[in-house]
Amino acid sequence: MDVARYIKDEKDVILDVxxxxxxxxxPKYGPxxxxxxGFDYKKDLGEPGEFPFTRNLFPQGYRTREWTTRQYTGFGTPRETNERFKLMISHGQTGLxxxxxxxTQMGLDSDHPMxxxxxxxxxxxVDSLKDFEVAFDGIDLHRVGAGLTINAVASVMLAMYQAVAEKLGFDRTKISATPQNDILKEVIGRGAWIYPLEPAIRLIGDTxxxxxxxxxxxxxxxxxxxxIRESGATPAQxxxxxxxxxxxxxxxxxxxGYEPDQFVGRFSFNFNIFGNLWEQVAKFRAGRKVWATNLKERYKVKNPRNLWLRGLFAGGGSGLTKAEPENNIIRGAYYxxxxxxxxxxxxxxxxxxxAYTIPTPRAALLSLRTCQILMEEVGLRDTVDPLAGSYFIETLTKQMEEKIWEEMEEIEKRGGIVECIKNGYVQRKLARQAYEFERALxxxxxxxxxxxxxxxxxxxxxxxxxxxxxxxxxxxxxLRELKRSRDQKPVTDxxxxxxxxxxxxxxxxxYLVACCRAYCTVGEMADVFRGVFGTFQEPSIF
Structure with a gap:
């Protein structure tokens, strides 16, 4: 799950990794x-910015565009969160x-007993549109995109984001929002689910x-x-x-009735980075190729830009430790x-x-500066895909690609990912792996x-x-003042x-956008869905 296993002899000589x-x-790699x-340059590697995108999505990589930095931010009330947003933006952060x-994640208002x-x-x-009005006040939503890290009620939050953007004077066709909106991984990993899988997937389809x-x-x-990785998966899984x-x-x-080319170009991913440096690099190089090939062959996607593996490569919570926590600064730099x-x-x-709690301003700024130093001082913008051509990295990338396809095939043979999550197979497998990792540690x-x-x-x-x-x-x-003072008729209607x-x-x-504009609360909207869809019954994994 995390670092590699090193098999050594009594003299500390590494026999196997x-x-x-x-x-x-x-120990060494060569031609x-x-x-x-069976490495083939054109088929397996190709030019940066060209299919299969192993090397990069862009022809010159960071030479033309440095990475977007989006430190995970939010705590307390919208007022405190707005202050932290502005602090990070003032220090050079380029997205939220x-x-x-x-x-909020569970669709409960702040005054709910639970x-x-x-x-x-x-x-x-967040209870209502009023909270978003405070949280995003003074932020240029045409320039700064926002990731909304929420899943079960992602449809509500996306509707609320549109409503607040328009109320603040922004054009909904020009704002960039990225709700996480991935309920299947919630069932695998975090557990912040509400509705049964079928209607939950339907809500994702609606968004x-x-x-x-x-x-x-x-x-x-x-x-x-x-x-999924934090729950015990290997990088390939x-x-x-x-x-x-x-x-x-x-x-x-x-x-x-839609063609994949109409929408897959807006799909994004959130992947983890921690553990072995070389495996992480190979994972993403292979991942770009696998995703592009999957879309091209399975869904007949034709537009090259729609084949891109877009998203946030971030890290790496499970790599951090409470013991000697300042070591995590060094770990973070390597991630x-x-x-x-x-x-x-x-x-x-x-x-x-x-490793303890959400970050202090000092800790968050250190992480941001780490990313900025890599771009501005260390030389990571100098050339695209600097490890390309390494016998080791190219071999490892090809092996990682094969591992990813093998893991996909294994799940497909068992009825597909939805069925394997519904019956608990994936959860059981990852729970066992996480347990074995802790025992090995x-x-x-x-x-x-x-x-x-x-x-x-x-x-x-x-x-x-x-x-x-x-x-x-x-x-x-x-919240109580909002419920007392709002016009109840549009809320009810x-x-x-x-x-x-x-x-x-x-x-x-x-309909969610209309509810948000009427200042319906998150809990009220989520309860409507609870009444219509019911709630998810978690399978036993033991």
Whole structure:
């Protein structure tokens, strides 16, 4: 899951290196290795910016466009979050990656009994359009794109983003929003699901269909291999399962009569970076080729730009440790290096204190500066795909490609990704792998510096972001005032219209936008769907 296994003799000589994806690394590589794997320059590598995009999406890589930086940001009330947004933008951040608190993610208002103790704790608390009006005040939404890290109620948040953009005077056809909107990985990994799989996938289809027609610069889904990896997947499985999930969402929209070329170019991904440097670089080089080939051969996509593996290559939460937390600064720098060498389009680093909680301003700024130093000082913008042609990297990339296809084929043979998630097969497999990794860590078979090797007894003090109970009290007061002062008739009317649309199988997005404009709350809209769709029943994985 994380670092490689090193098999050594009694003199500490390395006898074998086994990467998490199961690939054995040789002591040296040469032309014979490329010949053995059937390497073909044009077929496997090609020119940067050309199919199969192994080397990069752009002909000159970072020479023409440095990566977008989007540090994960959001906590407390929208006011605190807005201040942090502006702080990061003032220091050179070029996009937003919005964190929501757990009640918002679960479609619960701040005054719900189940929200107690969680309001604003791990992200921004959002109850209604009024909160977005505060959070995005003073931010140029034509220039700064926003990632909305939310899934079960992503349709609600995308509708709210459109409503706030228009209220603040921005053109909905020019704003760029990227809701994560990946419910299948939530069932695999994080558990922030609400509705059964079929209607949940339907809601994702609604957001994609709506974006085609109304918000053309929106990336309506960001398939999140990141959390699949954090749940115990190998790097090859992370890519394979994410691609299969993306295929499931494509199939949903194709069933509605659309051609893949009409919308797949707006698909994006969120992938993880931690662990072995070489495996991470090979993972993304191979991943670009696999995704492009998948779209070209399975879905007959013709537009070359629509074949791009676009998204956020970020890292790497599970690579961080509570022990000797300042070591995470160094880890983060190497994760960022891997992202740059792999040709990441957009990146964000987990800050060193995120092993404990959400980052302090100092920690978040250190992560941003790490990314900026790589672009401005170290030379990562000098040439595209600097590791291209390495016997080792090209062999490893080809092997990683084969591993990704193998993992995809294994799931397809078992009935496909939706069925394997529904019956718990994927969850069982990853839970077992995560358990085995932790056992190997405890036994010292896998090395983690400061955890099971080179351990110091002295504890390091870390300044932590502190949760403020007053945030919850303030949000609940504001929510109650909203419910008291708003015009109730449009609230009732729009919620009834939403309920009918959901029950009749209409696209719910226009109705959600109307609800947001009427200042319906997140909980009220989510409850409409609960009433129509029911809730997901998690399969047993034991």
């Amino acid at each position: 086994i990467l998490p994806s199961g690939i054995h690394v040789k 014979e290795d490329l010949e053995a794997i 990656n919005v964190a929501f608190d757990l009640p 929200a107690e103790g969680e309001v604003g704790r791990v992200g921004m608390a 994609i269909e709506y974006s085609i027609k109304v918000m053309p610069r929106t990336n309506p889904v960001s398939v999140c291999g990141y959390h 992370e890519m394979a399962y994410a691609f299969l999930i993306a295929n499931a969402y494509i199939d949903e929209v194709v069933r509605r 960022a290096l891997a992202a740059a060498l792999a040709g990441a389009q957009t990146t964000a680093l987990c800050s060193f204190d995120e 405890e036994r010292g078979e896998i090395i983690k510096v400061g955890v099971n090797k080179y351990v110091t007894e002295e504890e390091q003090e870390v300044e932590l972001h502190e949760y403020n109970e007053a945030w919850a009290e303030q949000k609940i007061r504001e 729009t919620l009834k219209a939403l309920e009918k649309a959901a029950g009749d199988g209409e696209n719910v997005m226009p």
